[in-house]
Amino acid sequence: MAQPEQVLTQCSVVVDAGKIAAVLPTDEAKRRFNATTEYHLPDYVLMPGLVNTHGHGAMSLLRGFADDLPLQEWLSDHIWPTEERWVGEEFVRDGTELAMAEMLLSGTTCFSDMYFFPDQVAACARKAGMKTQVAFPVVEFPSSWARTAEQYIHKGLELYDEYKTDALVDIAFGPHAIYTVSDDTLIKVISLTGELDTAIQIHLHETAQEIADAVGKDGCRPLEKLHRLGALSPQTQCVHMTQISDADIELLVHTGAHVLHCPQSNMKLASGFCPTAQLLDNGINVALGTDGAASNNSLNLFAAMNLAALIAKGFSGDPATLNANQALTMATINGARGLGRGEEMGSIEVGKAADLITIDMATIQTQPLYNPLSQLVNSDCSRRVSNVWVDGQLLVADGELQTLSQAEIINKARYWQSKIAGA
Amino acid sequence: MAQPEQVLTQCSVVVDAGKIAAVLPTDEAKRRFNATTEYHLPDYVLMPGLVNTHGHGAMSLLRGFADDLPLQEWLSDHIWPTEERWVGEEFVRDGTELAMAEMLLSGTTCFSDMYFFPDQVAACARKAGMKTQVAFPVVEFPSSWARTAEQYIHKGLELYDEYKTDALVDIAFGPHAIYTVSDDTLIKVISLTGELDTAIQIHLHETAQEIADAVGKDGCRPLEKLHRLGALSPQTQCVHMTQISDADIELLVHTGAHVLHCPQSNMKLASGFCPTAQLLDNGINVALGTDGAASNNSLNLFAAMNLAALIAKGFSGDPATLNANQALTMATINGARGLGRGEEMGSIEVGKAADLITIDMATIQTQPLYNPLSQLVNSDCSRRVSNVWVDGQLLVADGELQTLSQAEIINKARYWQSKIAGA
Numbered sequence: 001m002a003q004p005e006q007v008l009t010q011c012s013v014v015v016d017a018g019k020i021a022a023v024l025p026t027d028e029a030k031r032r033f034n035a036t037t038e039y040h041l042p043d044y045v046l047m048p049g050l051v052n053t054h055g056h057g058a059m060s061l062l063r064g065f066a067d068d069l070p071l072q073e074w075l076s077d078h079i080w081p082t083e084e085r086w087v088g089e090e091f092v093r094d095g096t097e098l099a100m101a102e103m104l105l106s107g108t109t110c111f112s113d114m115y116f117f118p119d120q121v122a123a124c125a126r127k128a129g130m131k132t133q134v135a136f137p138v139v140e141f142p143s144s145w146a147r148t149a150e151q152y153i154h155k156g157l158e159l160y161d162e163y164k165t166d167a168l169v170d171i172a173f174g175p176h177a178i179y180t181v182s183d184d185t186l187i188k189v190i191s192l193t194g195e196l197d198t199a200i201q202i203h204l205h206e207t208a209q210e211i212a213d214a215v216g217k218d219g220c221r222p223l224e225k226l227h228r229l230g231a232l233s234p235q236t237q238c239v240h241m242t243q244i245s246d247a248d249i250e251l252l253v254h255t256g257a258h259v260l261h262c263p264q265s266n267m268k269l270a271s272g273f274c275p276t277a278q279l280l281d282n283g284i285n286v287a288l289g290t291d292g293a294a295s296n297n298s299l300n301l302f303a304a305m306n307l308a309a310l311i312a313k314g315f316s317g318d319p320a321t322l323n324a325n326q327a328l329t330m331a332t333i334n335g336a337r338g339l340g341r342g343e344e345m346g347s348i349e350v351g352k353a354a355d356l357i358t359i360d361m362a363t364i365q366t367q368p369l370y371n372p373l374s375q376l377v378n379s380d381c382s383r384r385v386s387n388v389w390v391d392g393q394l395l396v397a398d399g400e401l402q403t404l405s406q407a408e409i410i411n412k413a414r415y416w417q418s419k420i421a422g423a
Numbered sequence: 424m425a426q427p428e429q430v431l432t433q434c435s436v437v438v439d440a441g442k443i444a445a446v447l448p449t450d451e452a453k454r455r456f457n458a459t460t461e462y463h464l465p466d467y468v469l470m471p472g473l474v475n476t477h478g479h480g481a482m483s484l485l486r487g488f489a490d491d492l493p494l495q496e497w498l499s500d501h502i503w504p505t506e507e508r509w510v511g512e513e514f515v516r517d518g519t520e521l522a523m524a525e526m527l528l529s530g531t532t533c534f535s536d537m538y539f540f541p542d543q544v545a546a547c548a549r550k551a552g553m554k555t556q557v558a559f560p561v562v563e564f565p566s567s568w569a570r571t572a573e574q575y576i577h578k579g580l581e582l583y584d585e586y587k588t589d590a591l592v593d594i595a596f597g598p599h600a601i602y603t604v605s606d607d608t609l610i611k612v613i614s615l616t617g618e619l620d621t622a623i624q625i626h627l628h629e630t631a632q633e634i635a636d637a638v639g640k641d642g643c644r645p646l647e648k649l650h651r652l653g654a655l656s657p658q659t660q661c662v663h664m665t666q667i668s669d670a671d672i673e674l675l676v677h678t679g680a681h682v683l684h685c686p687q688s689n690m691k692l693a694s695g696f697c698p699t700a701q702l703l704d705n706g707i708n709v710a711l712g713t714d715g716a717a718s719n720n721s722l723n724l725f726a727a728m729n730l731a732a733l734i735a736k737g738f739s740g741d742p743a744t745l746n747a748n749q750a751l752t753m754a755t756i757n758g759a760r761g762l763g764r765g766e767e768m769g770s771i772e773v774g775k776a777a778d779l780i781t782i783d784m785a786t787i788q789t790q791p792l793y794n795p796l797s798q799l800v801n802s803d804c805s806r807r808v809s810n811v812w813v814d815g816q817l818l819v820a821d822g823e824l825q826t827l828s829q830a831e832i833i834n835k836a837r838y839w840q841s842k843i844a845g846a
Contacts, residue, residue, distance in 0.1 A: 368840030
């Protein structure tokens, strides 16, 4: 599919040096090209790799650790104390590898991450061959990675320097939220992102409470506040946005800021609903994220597509809302654009990176196949992902990880479970 | 787990003559029993088979046939004309086998079905070894199975006689809805269910429109109308119930009627929201269904559990609403009770049927494993179902169907696709 809505059959994609060299009828491909490796997959869909625009990979080690609890109790009594006790280089490395394994096996080729020890995340992604945007955290409270906002920024800038020319890893600023980052720090971050021409990802309008608190404190909604500080631009990634006013929509349209929708997390934590179809209708770029496994509890972007479509229909009262093509677009090219890499990836076009996945459609769960787009969104296709390539490199072959050790990752997850649960 | 909330480890289940003979520590089981076949599954969950209380199996042949459309257009321009043209014995047999294959592979051991040619459904289930409640359709409009309401009932009664003593198949009455069945027919059905001591399944309160129409026509809500006709009892299965008033809750409590919740279908068709947690809090039995694949588009009851939990939290605004244990209960013992088989199946208890499934938890997607219940509901466990037994008979072994031919079923789905799409 050159465009998301286009389904081509009897078609081949030619890859050379990690890039898409041609998209053409298979007959013609056979005549014109002499490939070193050929894949013949008549019953498969070949599509762009999925782009997971928001998550906290290492939190996979807390999957199911404390579910079904009120939000503040979940954070204050379970997640935060556990993080404080255990988060370090080893936790982040092992947790990120677990997250990457799950994402690769379900067809994600690029992910954004926001967590402590972002240097570990960047190194893990590079080693595994995945694309990532590492949004290094900036908060006012101390962690084992940094003590002060200044130190978070300083360490983040070192990371930025280290990966400036890296093909797989982008470094972005990840100020946690307007209620955990001071105005002074925000101003500093905004100034630096302008200077370095880099992206900024922030949790925004996650709950009604966040809005009420901000209106009480600042006299305006968080999005408006960020705008006044000069933060909103096509390099701004607003995560969640479950509370949207007409003025918010105008601001998003006007500034070109992106909305990163995490449907599972919004429902599981009862945060609210992001009116994705309305945003898309206004020309706002809406992409998808899984959020961390502690608030999902999976990193399956096919499931996020499905839930995004279902809740958009359910909430609007219109079953024609957010069709399969729109859901797929959100998970691919919109994700790439959200991370500032729309020219490089997110669709099958000549010159773009060969970030590709194949999905077996000859299964009980996906037959009959009147409309492949519909099945991809509604029929749980993550389990049918067979091959995954990033820049033409095969990272999953026949459902098996090629650059990560599944057995080792599971063993490490068990090691952390016994440590954390036994503590 | 003898009770849904109980997770036992180092435990064995002993099966004899299709029934659970003992649940005891593995050490003790080894001493006390000398089994002809033993399964050692240290990294697996063994749990009751899932009960899918509402569906239209044969509609799997219309999976993804016409998605993302307004409800009336979907029905009038796509589903109904297609059914009118193609539905017959062969369509129902092939479609039901496709549905059963998908359900078995995702851990469902018993399903309810409401479709034309219910004789085919009953025969298919018996042949495959699955448990089913066949709710034969009763409507006022003609189909290729029957012409008049009288004929629907007559044919249904013949079916009832044929399966009266069958261990796997129950026959129930399936009057479609109060707006497609006349009062006279409803009264006849209600009288017969009383006489035969059999169940009645009906689509009820699916949309706000249905309520508004009934109030306009009958002067009361559909549930109230059924009550006045004497239809509500512990043998009544109300499917959907997305519109619930306080008076509705009182009626459900008072009469012991069951609510069958189909979360995917309610969201995909934008029908409304069933307040499951509120109903459960009132002591009403709420079970789960997938509905047909045309409005889902899968028959994965693990996905229904997950979505039921997510929307209950999202709509109540409380993340503690509908916890994992409640979701699992809805998919197992509540389903068995809803279908009037709570004494026979739905939990692992001595004397109950050996309707059991095993799920591999040693996977990337399910580790770490702090709380198995949480993973079963939130981490897409359908794909990890390895073995499925019904009455002790192995129907799925290591993920492979034992009584149905996967290749044949897929070929037939393709045959119908080419017929229907090519027409």
